[in-house]
Amino acid sequence: MTSDPTIGEAPVQQASRVDEPTLTVRRSRAKTVRLVLGLVIIALLAVLAVRLVMNSKLNFAVIRQYMFNPSILAGVRRTIVLTVLAMAIGSLLGLLIALARTSSSVALRSVAFFYAWMFRGTPVLVQLIIWFNLALVIPRIGISIPGTSIDWSASTNVLITPFVAALLGLALNEAAYLSEIIRAGIISVDRGQSEAAAALGLRTRGIMYRVVMPQAMRAIIPPAGNELITCLKTTSLVSIISYSELLGTAQGIYSVNYDTLELLVVASIWYLVCTTLFSIGQYFVERHFGRGFALDRGARSVGIMSLFNPRRRVTS
């Protein structure tokens, strides 16, 4: 190892600094090259995309015509309703399962584990078909409590409509995935937080809802947002159990007019619109639960979303 020649020369440099002009920072050449290269790649891709679309036989008039077709809009509405309901039921059930998974009762923990094992371990498409065909094995569903006047039942075919089958399939499946996401959020909160709350005299429920969950949400929201978008797209599977959501509606139309690709483009555009809107919503929810935490890292990863709020709430 040779000795560094600059060591010990600092005082000399300091003495001559008086004469030096103020230095300004200039963008490095490597950065400029990278910027130009990036722009070239984007331009090339844009040309490629335009040529692909222009040379295809896509009939844009048909796409325009069906974009706001009442049946398509009804399909969009059904897709959104199904997604929102499935996620709402899934979150609630998922929270209960997550709490059961973290509880001290062996019975509760086992039931929760079994649930997640079962619903995550089988394809959602299979689950949907099972719910849809439930009447084959359970012809009637009802409640009867011996010794009371409660005795009610109905035909499964009447109760389990395509919509109910779709909702059951999606919600129960989401609950299994969300329960793991929620559990991960809960265990990500430092134990000192619940200890501090316990020392103040808060009870288990207060500790959970005032202290642990609000912090767990920070870890829960990004993967749950992912799950929401996955759920929205998974609703398209429901078309095979004859529920006319967005894809089912589009299929219904192109099976008659044979404008297959055009209607699939229409459906794709609507799926993109919905996922974009959900992502924007997620940004605001994330910002809410980011209260008190330095948002710099999170905000940067959201990229374009930070346009909505260039001002950060916490600067530390």
Add this chain to the structure above:
Amino acid sequence: MTMTTTSMVELRAVRKSFGSVEVLKGVDLTVAAGEVVCLIGASGSGKTTLLRCINHLESVSSGRIVVDGTLMGYAETSKHLVELSAKRIAGQRSNIGMVFQRFNLFPHMTALENVRMAPMRVRGLSKAEGTARACELLERVGLSDRQDAYPAQLSGGQQQRVAIARALAMHPRLMLFDEPTSALDPELVGEVLAVMKKLADDGMTMVVVTHEMGFAREVADRVIFMDGGVILEQGSPADVLGNPREQRTRDFLARVG
């Protein structure tokens, strides 16, 4: 108000094991109302566990802990001690303030919200009452200008002072401090100790686990040296710190300088 020698804390033959490791090996201790007791000792001597047993954050393996006349964490039957419901234990804890080494402020709440949360949730104070109490306490710890700051925006010393205000907001009869200055940069230790000294001067009963020998010498009524899960030596700060009887106490004091 009676300033007699009523005891605030009484420990009788307290033992605590984590698995096969016995951390407390039979501790007897009485703390009088208004007394300031400093627990010193090497890490692993059991002093933090002892403190955490007092408000039942750790349950004892055997023995009794009585705080302000109430048996902590258990109901006594003719033969056994039966652990109380979570609700009853929470009620007991609400009368004991605790300050942690790592502050443990709630990061998603402002300083003001941290202080007023428990009085509102546990004592049922209105938002206005809670805010008034929190403002008063934040002023007492010298932080009335930072009440809207989040913990991440506060220095360690400021966070610990908010944590003290948060504990005081429940109007506790007893304050437990678990190495309150160990996580602080040296220049921030003084502001926290000053707040604690003021609290001691106001007559608060305090049990303090600390490595700050200067604070123990100046503020403590009694210093307790713990070693290997037992109380090895106790007495006035002058005796224990200035003229220790036990060799192990002398060794410890020589190490911490």
